[in-house]
Amino acid sequence: MKRTAILLWFFSSSFFLWLYNLAAPKHSDFLNSPFSIFDSFFHFSVMLLGAGWCYHFMTLLYASPFDDNNRTLWMTMLKKLLVMSLLLVSVPVVVIFSGEYIVTSWSYLVSYLWVIFGMIGSLVMHLSVKSDFDELISNT
Helix, strand or coil, rough: HHHHHHHHHHHHHHHHHHHHHHHHHCCHHHHHCCHHHHHHHHHHHHHHHHHHHHHHHHHHHHHHHCCCHHHHHHHHHHHHHHHHHHHHHHHHHHHHHHHHHHHHHHHHHEEEEEEEEHHHHHHHHHHHHHHHHHHHCCCC
16 A cells, blocks of 8 residues: 555656656747746756655655554545646646647636646645645654
């Protein structure tokens, strides 16, 4: 159970960071704009902070105790991690597909709204899982 949660988080967070990097604009018109330096720094910062957050979360999973008494709490936490992983991975997927398949004026709106939804949803799930971490640690 514990290893499953760690592996799920490792692969989904790595997949999220890879998709986020894939969704970053790379066409030549954008690279010649005055905002390209800021935007490339922003993407680098998000990748760096995202990798740090994912590693920190994985160390919390590793440090949390697992036994038969807290098995149901681990199952609950695994379900929440799955939902959070799906939210995180869906954000770059929606950004990529909205740029490909939706009219340009609507694609920005769809991307922007889904990014906000994904960030707020991931934050709510993170706080929920964090309370489970606190309960796991307090039970030892």
